[in-house]
Amino acid sequence: MSTAKPANGPTKHIEHHHAHHFDSAEHEYVTAKQGVWLFLCTEILMFGGLFVAYLIYHRIYPEVFTVGSKFTDWRYGSLNTIVLLTSSLTMAMGIHNVQIGKNDKAFMNLFITVLCGCGFMFIKYLEYSHKIHEGLLPGSWFHGNFEELHHMTGLEIPKNLALYFSFYYMMTGLHGIHVLIGMCLIIWTMIRLKRGEFSPDHYTALEGVGLFWHLVDLVWIYLFPLLYLVS
Amino acid sequence: MSNNTSAPHANPNPSRPTPNSGSGHAPGQGHASANHSDSHADDHGSGHHIVPASTFYKVFAALICLTFLTVAASRIDMGFFNDIVAFGIATVKAGLVLAIFMHLKYDDMMNRVVIGCAFFFLVVLFFFCEIDQITRVVYHSGL
Numbered sequence: 438m439s440t441a442k443p444a445n446g447p448t449k450h451i452e453h454h455h456a457h458h459f460d461s462a463e464h465e466y467v468t469a470k471q472g473v474w475l476f477l478c479t480e481i482l483m484f485g486g487l488f489v490a491y492l493i494y495h496r497i498y499p500e501v502f503t504v505g506s507k508f509t510d511w512r513y514g515s516l517n518t519i520v521l522l523t524s525s526l527t528m529a530m531g532i533h534n535v536q537i538g539k540n541d542k543a544f545m546n547l548f549i550t551v552l553c554g555c556g557f558m559f560i561k562y563l564e565y566s567h568k569i570h571e572g573l574l575p576g577s578w579f580h581g582n583f584e585e586l587h588h589m590t591g592l593e594i595p596k597n598l599a600l601y602f603s604f605y606y607m608m609t610g611l612h613g614i615h616v617l618i619g620m621c622l623i624i625w626t627m628i629r630l631k632r633g634e635f636s637p638d639h640y641t642a643l644e645g646v647g648l649f650w651h652l653v654d655l656v657w658i659y660l661f662p663l664l665y666l667v668s
Numbered sequence: 669m670s671n672n673t674s675a676p677h678a679n680p681n682p683s684r685p686t687p688n689s690g691s692g693h694a695p696g697q698g699h700a701s702a703n704h705s706d707s708h709a710d711d712h713g714s715g716h717h718i719v720p721a722s723t724f725y726k727v728f729a730a731l732i733c734l735t736f737l738t739v740a741a742s743r744i745d746m747g748f749f750n751d752i753v754a755f756g757i758a759t760v761k762a763g764l765v766l767a768i769f770m771h772l773k774y775d776d777m778m779n780r781v782v783i784g785c786a787f788f789f790l791v792v793l794f795f796f797c798e799i800d801q802i803t804r805v806v807y808h809s810g811l
Binding site: 470471474475477478481482485486488489492493496497509515519522523525526528529530531536537632645648651652654657658659661662663665666 | 773
C-alpha cells in the first residue's frame with residue numbers, strides 16, 4: 438500500500454491498487470501513457486489530413502485562400518495562442534504540483550487551465566459571430582455580399598470563396614470541440630483530485646489528460662500560422 | 669541520481685538510470701521517494717522524473733517570445749520564405765511543447781518513436797500529395 442501522502446490538500450487519500458494484469462503500478466502507468474501517445478498519433482493524423490486537404494486546394498485555387506485569409510484577424514488568433522500556451526503551462530504545473538504533493542495548488546492550476554479554455558472558446562465565439570454576421574459561412578451556407586466584400590478587401594472576390602470558409606470552420610471547429618472535450622476531462626480530474634484519488638505515487642489519469650490538453654495546444658500552434666498569418 | 673529502493677524496481681547499479689527516468693535529473697526528484705515504503709508493488713513515485721517548475725516557466729517564456737516573433741515575421745514579406753519561416757517557428761514551438769510540457773525529453777524512447785512515426789507518416793502524406801499536384805500538366809482540349 439502506498440504511504441506517500443500529499444503534503445497538503447484533502448486529508449482523505451484513496452489507495453490505488455494497480456489492475457491485476459500489470460506487474461506493478463509503474464507498469465500500469467507506463468502502459469497507460471504509451472496508450473495515450475498512440476491515441477495522440479491518431480489525432481495528429483486526423484488534423485494532419487485536414488492540413489493536407491488545405492494544401493491541395495490551395496494549389497488548385499490560390500486566390501480563394503489569399504482572399505479568404507483577409508477575413509481572419511491575427512489579433513484574435515494571437516490572443517488565442519497566448520491563452521492556450523498559458524493553459525499548457527498551468528496544466529504542466531498542475532501535474533508538477535501533484536508530483537510534489539501540493540494538491541491544493543494543483544487544483545488551482547487545473548482550474549485556471551479550464552478558465553483559459555473558456556477564454557479560448559469565448560474569443561472563438563467572437564470571431565465566429567462576426568463572420569456569421571457577414572454571411573461568411575461554410576460551403577452552401579455562404580451568403581456573403583460580393584460587392585461589400587470587394588469594398589472591404591479591395592480584392593477581386595473569387596466565386597468559390599465559400600471553400601475557404603469550409604476549411605476555416607472545419608479546422609477551427611474540430612479544434613474547438615477538442616478544447617471542450619479537454620475542458621470536460623480536466624474537470625473530471627479536478628473532481629478526482631478533490632476526492633483524494635491522486636498522490637505523488639499515482640496520478641496516471643492526470644498525466645493522460647495533460648497529454649491530450651498539450652496536443653490541443655500543439656494543433657493550435659500549427660493552425661494559427663495557417664489560418665491567420667500566411668496567405 | 670535516481671535511487672530506487674523498492675524491490676520490484678531494484679536497480680543494482682545506481683549510476684545507471686532506471687528505464688523510466690530520463691537522462692535529465694531535477695533537483696526536486698528525490699522528494700517523491702522520501703516517504704514511500706520499501707518493497708511494495710504500488711510504489712512508483714521515485715521512478716518518475718519531476719521537471720522543475722523553473723524549466724516550465726522558461727519554456728513558457730520562450731513560447732511567448734516565439735509567438736511574438738512569428739507574428740512580427742508575418743508582417744514582413746519574405747516572398748517564398750514566408751511559409752517556411754511561419755511553419756519553421758511553429759515547429760520550434762511544437763518541439764518545445766512536445767519535449768518539455770509533454771515530457772518526451774525525459775521519457776521512454778518508445779513514446780518518442782511512437783509520436784515520431786505519426787509525424788513521419790504525415791510527412792509521407794504531404795509529400796505524395798504535393799508531388800501529385802506539382803507534377804500535373806494542364807492539357808487544353810482541342811474541342
